[in-house]
Amino acid sequence: MVRIVRRCFSPDETRERDGVALVSPALALVEFAARATEKELRFAFLEACRLRLFGKTDLEYCHRKVSNRNGAAKLRPLLALWVPELGRIRSVLEGWFLLVWVKHKLPMPEVNVKVLGREVDCLWRRLGVILELDGNEFHSDPLRKKLDVERQLFLEARGYLVIRVTYKEFAADPVGVVLRIAEILRNREAELTGDRQS
Secondary structure, rough: OOOOOOOOOOHHHHHEEEOEEOOOOOHHHHHHOOOHHHHHHHHHHHHHHOOOOOOOHHHHHHHHHHHHOOOOOHHHHHHHHHHHHHHHHHOOOHHHHHHHHHHOOOOOEEEEEEEEEEEOOOOOOHHEEEEEOHHHHHHOOHHHHHHHHHHHHHHHHOOOEEEEHHHHHHHHOOHHHHHHHHHHHHHHHHHHHHHHHO
């Protein structure tokens, strides 16, 4: 079934691409929030961040537009957790991790940065801790897995602690995974502090 909805938009809410009028991604999120499940909305929000279609100005726009609209209760929590690092994610899994991480007010990692010439998903540089989030779309083929293992061994041989989390692990218990990583970071901090005091 196709449902046609007609709306009038102000000029700042649309743009033209290849002769087709498009609404802004931020407005599309506001509209989508009314019909989407929380999971669908989170995916759309993170996909917009991954594609660099959603940033700080969009955040302010959404806050203005979302008040008293259907779906506002689902969209507001995502807007509250937005951080600039979401503009650096390469997968929805990375974004989902950051949303849960930010919700727990934990120290922000650097996202998708190079360490000794190798790109890593999340880095707590001062602690020498790397988190690799292995989603199915990028880490399921044997060659990719082999390259991931080689990169991990290379970084561990140079003193980095590398933590790997699969999509399945994270989806099963996002808060548990985040709290486990936070504990690892606290332990690493204690080790480093203890080494300095010795």
